[in-house]
Amino acid sequence: MSHVETAVDTTNPELDAVAVEQDAALLTNGQLARMFHEIGDMLEVKGELVYKTVAYHRAADAIAHSPVEVAEAYRAGNPPRIPGVGAAISDKLAELAQTGRLQFYERLRTEVPPTLVEMLDLPGLGPRTVKLLYETLGIENVEALRDAAERGLLRDVKGLSARTEESILQAIATLETRPQRLLLNQANAIVDQVIGDLEGTPGLRRVEKAGSLRRWQETIGDLDLLAETDDPDALIERFVGLAAVDRVLNRGSYKAAIKLLRGPQVDLMVMPPGEAGTYEIHFTGNKDHNVRLRGRARDRGWSLSEKGYMRLGEDGEPLAGPNAELRTFATEGEAYAFLDLPFIEPELRQDRGEIEAALAGTLPTLVTLADLNGDCHTHSDRTDGVHTVEQMAEAGRRRGYAYQVLTDHSQSLAIARGLNAERVEEERELVGLLNQKFAREEEQGTAPPGTPPEGFRLLFGCELEIRADGQLDFPDELLARYDVVVASLHVGRRQPRVELTRRVMNALRNPNVDIIAHPAGRYIQRREDLDLDWDAVFAEAARTGTLLEMNGSPHRLDLSDHRARRAVAAGCTLTIDSDAHRIEELDYMRWGVSQARRAWVTPELVANTWSRAKLLDWVARKPERVS
DNA sequence: GCCGTTTTCGGCCCGACTGTTTTCAGTCG
Numbered sequence: 001m002s003h004v005e006t007a008v009d010t011t012n013p014e015l016d017a018v019a020v021e022q023d024a025a026l027l028t029n030g031q032l033a034r035m036f037h038e039i040g041d042m043l044e045v046k047g048e049l050v051y052k053t054v055a056y057h058r059a060a061d062a063i064a065h066s067p068v069e070v071a072e073a074y075r076a077g078n079p080p081r082i083p084g085v086g087a088a089i090s091d092k093l094a095e096l097a098q099t100g101r102l103q104f105y106e107r108l109r110t111e112v113p114p115t116l117v118e119m120l121d122l123p124g125l126g127p128r129t130v131k132l133l134y135e136t137l138g139i140e141n142v143e144a145l146r147d148a149a150e151r152g153l154l155r156d157v158k159g160l161s162a163r164t165e166e167s168i169l170q171a172i173a174t175l176e177t178r179p180q181r182l183l184l185n186q187a188n189a190i191v192d193q194v195i196g197d198l199e200g201t202p203g204l205r206r207v208e209k210a211g212s213l214r215r216w217q218e219t220i221g222d223l224d225l226l227a228e229t230d231d232p233d234a235l236i237e238r239f240v241g242l243a244a245v246d247r248v249l250n251r252g253s254y255k256a257a258i259k260l261l262r263g264p265q266v267d268l269m270v271m272p273p274g275e276a277g278t279y280e281i282h283f284t285g286n287k288d289h290n291v292r293l294r295g296r297a298r299d300r301g302w303s304l305s306e307k308g309y310m311r312l313g314e315d316g317e318p319l320a321g322p323n324a325e326l327r328t329f330a331t332e333g334e335a336y337a338f339l340d341l342p343f344i345e346p347e348l349r350q351d352r353g354e355i356e357a358a359l360a361g362t363l364p365t366l367v368t369l370a371d372l373n374g375d376c377h378t379h380s381d382r383t384d385g386v387h388t389v390e391q392m393a394e395a396g397r398r399r400g401y402a403y404q405v406l407t408d409h410s411q412s413l414a415i416a417r418g419l420n421a422e423r424v425e426e427e428r429e430l431v432g433l434l435n436q437k438f439a440r441e442e443e444q445g446t447a448p449p450g451t452p453p454e455g456f457r458l459l460f461g462c463e464l465e466i467r468a469d470g471q472l473d474f475p476d477e478l479l480a481r482y483d484v485v486v487a488s489l490h491v492g493r494r495q496p497r498v499e500l501t502r503r504v505m506n507a508l509r510n511p512n513v514d515i516i517a518h519p520a521g522r523y524i525q526r527r528e529d530l531d532l533d534w535d536a537v538f539a540e541a542a543r544t545g546t547l548l549e550m551n552g553s554p555h556r557l558d559l560s561d562h563r564a565r566r567a568v569a570a571g572c573t574l575t576i577d578s579d580a581h582r583i584e585e586l587d588y589m590r591w592g593v594s595q596a597r598r599a600w601v602t603p604e605l606v607a608n609t610w611s612r613a614k615l616l617d618w619v620a621r622k623p624e625r626v627s
Numbered sequence: 628g629c630c631g632t633t634t635t636c637g638g639c640c641c642g643a644c645t646g647t648t649t650t651c652a653g654t655c656g
Contacts (some may be wrong), residue, residue, distance in 0.1 A: 051628070051638090052629095053628090054628085055628035055639095058628090059628080083629095084629070084630095085628095086628060087628090087629090088628060088629085123655090124645090124653090125654085126653060126654050126655085128652080159646090159652085160646095163647085164646075211656090222656080253643090257644095257656095282642095282656095283656085287640095287656075290641090291639095291641095292640095295639090303640080303641075305641050306641080306642075
């Protein structure tokens with residue numbers, strides 16, 4: 001607990017000031033990862049050996065996903081073992097941890113203009129071409145490239161043509177109008193639309209989602225579709241001719257890619273009927289997961305591609321001609337089994353230990369939507385919601401929940417018309433009346449079908465503001481009257497880490513606070529995470545049994561999968577909530593569940609898979625744990 | 628640059644599509 005105490009200790013302000021100054025030079029895992037990715041990019045442009053550049057990118061990813069703060073650990077003289085980080089990169093990390101700088105990186109930046117690396121963002125333009133353009137025409141940024149292309153200078157470079165000029169100008173235009181990555185729910189809606197448009201194509205047996213959407217990643221770049229069809233030509237024809245197509249990026253016999261009008265790129269791959277297994281694996285990814293599978297296949301004498309497993313000869317090449325041997329499978333389960341692996345859930349396919357767990361027989365049984373018995377975070381029109389308390393409760397009841405917690409905002413969040421003590425009392429009475437009605441209907445057998453045996457109850461809660469001064473927005477006497485208190489932080493988000501952490505700690509230690517909602521306070525692609533001492537927060541949440549929310553709003557998905565995994569490792573228990581402000585948003589639960597699955601979360605770790613009695617008992621016992 | 632229960636050196640995952648070419652390199656996923 002000592003680091004926890006240190007982080008919130010205010011008795012010696014001078015000590016705090018020293019700590020903050022040291023922290024200033026400590027790079028976060030994210031910053032380290034960005035730097036090593038950039039190094040990888042610069043080495044690519046320099047024309048370095050491809051495997052060297054890959055090594056830097058791989059190390060960057062591993063650092064980004066590391067459960068420990070890497071720079072902090074190095075500074076403490078306690079460098080963690082990170083897969084993909086060997087002697088050379090480890091030395092660089094040590095230098096960064098000590099000095100906050102890296103000479104190798106700074107020298108590289110003088111050799112390779114940073115704007116050169118930005119040119120790699122242009123679709124179709126890779127490191128070789130960037131290098132070629134730099135060396136022949138001295139082009140070192142996108143502006144110069146556009147200028148040269150417009151003036152017809154590129155066609156004189158060996159290996160390029162007038163056509164290349166055109167496609168480069170096209171790529172620049174694409175980059176400038178490129179939409180942000182899609183949120184999960186947006187991507188899903190677009191894909192459903194495209195799948196609907198493809199239905200009825202002659203020969204088509206089925207179309208399914210693949211790629212990052214099938215892994216339920218929190219944001220989606222390109223969309224991937226797989227199709228089983230007896231007539232590939234007809235399908236490709238239909239696909240590239242869809243009304244929503246802006247332009248066709250490429251088109252072959254088995255695959256095609258389109259860019260949708262004001263929308264993302266969509267890739268379609270055709271699978272021969274009955275051979276979906278390896279295709280689904282290949283196109284669901286992610287890349288690192290696939291590389292691991294191919295390595296394992298190769299160790300066993302087979303080459304794995306989307307087409308199936310091909311027997312390798314003694315030269316390490318697939319056998320050809322009459323000796324060729326190809327194994328295909330109808331399902332992913334069979335294709336995994338060929339490698340003596342069990343089926344691995346798509347959400348886990350990120351090469352974050354799932355292969356090892358599969359081999360050890362320790363893959364988790366992931367939480368599902370059906371496991372949830374309630375929703376601990378919902379709003380009504382009495383604060384910033386859209387539907388009435390009754391409408392929201394009725395909708396929750398019809399979902400088959402045993403409980404739903406009404407968590408309208410507390411008084412200080414004026415922007416959301418937060419409730420004062422008087423309106424809190426009104427709301428309590430309203431909740432009581434509704435519950436009487438629900439109980440009556442259950443007794444009379446007129447409750448909606450699907451109502452669980454323990455019946456449905458609307459639990460009385462609030463979303464309690466953790467104010468900028470660190471105080472909670474209601475006094476303890478009032479808080480003690482709630483069934484469930486959900487605390488969250490919306491204001492004073494830019495305070496320094498020590499201050500922010502102290503505020504959250506104060507909420508965690510309050511005997512009446514049961515859940516911390518959207519702990520990182522992020523809005524995906526719009527607002528950064530709160531700068532908290534996460535290890536301290538997780539340790540205290542675990543000690544006090546305060547539940548940490550996985551917020552299902554596709555804008556939040558907070559905790560993130562990485563953080564949730566760390567929280568669980570630290571002994572925390574979670575909730576998965578919709579944070580619904582209208583009836584339809586109760587469906588946000590599905591995105592929260594997918595995020596939890598990506599974090600390896602099992603049902604028992606999620607408090608709202610519990611019965612109502614168990615949940616209420618858990619929160620009632622918090623005072624014992626805090627003391 | 629990383630890595631090793633075959634290896635401390637010599638490997639490192641795979642194929643489609645595109646464009647500029649006559650046999651392939653670059654890019655992408």
